[in-house]
Amino acid sequence: MSNSSNLSYGKAIYEGIYQSMLNNPNVFIFGQGVDDYKGHYGTTLNLHKIFGKERAFDTPISEDSLTGIAIGSSLAGMRPIFVHQRMDFLMLCMNQLVNMASKICYISNGHQNVPIVIRASIGRSWGQGAQHSQSLYSFFAHIPGLKVIAPTTPFDVKGGIIASINDNNPVIFVEHRMLYENKGLVPKERYEISLSSARVTKKGSDLTLIGISYTVVDCLRASEILKDKKIDVEIIDLICISSLDIKTIIKSAKKTKKIIIVDNDWLYCGLASEITTQITERLKFKIPIERMGYKFSPCPTTRNLEDNFYPSANVIAKKVYEMVTNKKDWIPRKIINREILEFKGPF
């Protein structure tokens, strides 16, 4: 019998949560729709039947207090997971996350700590529009005392959710809705990934693409198109936002000497700016660094504009070609993001 199974990202999250709840009776999960028949992309499906309604339950639409309730329960030794169908709803939790969760360990000088996991879905497609698609992870990473991670692969999302649950600090766990159906090999055992390590997804020599969450998929597709021009890119999946794995980035930068950061967010005062700064602070020589990300507008709903709002594999490939060759004479072939075309909700 194999020790791994081919699981979707959503199933991998489920398995990580299921195994954590089985392993530790202090783990419990709640949020809107946790016990409904869809179980938030299957990630919470039937947990209430397995572990009882005390440990997996639906809630009022009270994000502010429920964040505080998660924090309070963690002070009593519990390890709560609070599920949000959309990152945008976390704006209603900001006081508890920024003023309470991130501060309690410090102001108590370590006498208290807040082991909570806040799951939040982000991402594009199917007219999510201005208030249902935002990433906003940079907000949280700005705050000392909060951990922020955004895994891309089924392997990392399972190891990541388990590591987040086991971590003794508040973790914002960012899931992209275009990834839930992506499949990959996932070990059957309960395992953790590091909450401060990036992953080199693809080795290459001509240029380094740094992606986060779904933009890693865009980068991989861009690398396929770039084979047409025999350009070989290295791809780094950042995974951890609050604890940047700058060592891995610098190692790659020294090798390829060209970097494009493809953020899954706006660029202004954002993650890509932070990465750029840290690279320039550490490298003794100057290399070209470019940033790509959302257009600096709210996300438009209509597909026609939405496609322009996000950096696509096609646009990334073109940018890479220009940086590597110093030429602008190539129009890359279009690649269709099947999951975006096929996605019809619900969230």
Added chain:
Amino acid sequence: MPKEKFNFIEAYYRYKKIRRTEEKITEVYHTDKIKSPVHLSIGQESIAVGCSMASSKKEIIFSNYRGHAHFIAHGGDYKAFWSELYGKRNGLSSGKAGSMHLGDLNINFMFTSAIVASSIPNAVGYALAQKIKNFSNVVLCYHGDGAMDQGVFWESINFASLKQLPILFICENNEYAIYSHLKKRMYKSNIVERVRSFGLKAKKIKNDTFTIFEETKKILNKIRKNSIPHFIEIPTSRLKDHVGIENSPNMKKNDSRLVEDKELLFLRSKVKDFKKIDKKIESEIDTAIDYAEKSKYPKQNEILKNVFSDI
């Protein structure tokens, strides 16, 4: 319990210790040894004393930035309290907290918040954990009338009621949010009635130490037995400014309560040897301040410690 059996000695001790501590802070404040805002409890002592005397050691206490009275009444580490005010290494949190964030886990006193109402859902979450784990500890959540202006208060009591959690909300209604009177903040000041409509057992209690003690004791027993969330409103007066050591401008000019607190005089009248208690309190204060004065400040490398828990 008949009133004669009430432990007036202990009540007087706690009440007077809070009052004298707060007065001492006003005395030393000009030296700027406490380099931080203080939110004093003078005038509100009876609530902390009555509720703390009704509590067992198992109760979990959630207070707020006006927490000196609660902290002292519930028996928090007094020397560490003063060291914390002085920003010293052997304070409750090595000086990282100060007056607004007092805490002492030895008495289940959770570190407090300086954001109005923000600890209230934390208290509810703690109570939820008690329910999930089948523990019988009751959570006490002290807050002011100002906290009831916040949406999170109403979200929190809704959830406490929905899950029938073992929690007692104690509303110290001093009528003011800084200088804004209740009537400027609420269309109707029928606090108890509104809370009751959420399904909590709610009651307004007369402000005297014994009544508060007696009612709270009864309610705590009920909560332990049935896990039904309760709410009490106790009218009170904050005699000092919202923050700082000045007298409250909300008081009438010739208000005598600062010099002749009727409740304190009443408790004293029940204690034969009150002078001995007074002496004990003064000695405790002097010892604690001396301890704080002589203590060292945290080392510079402390600054980055405990940003994250590394337990």
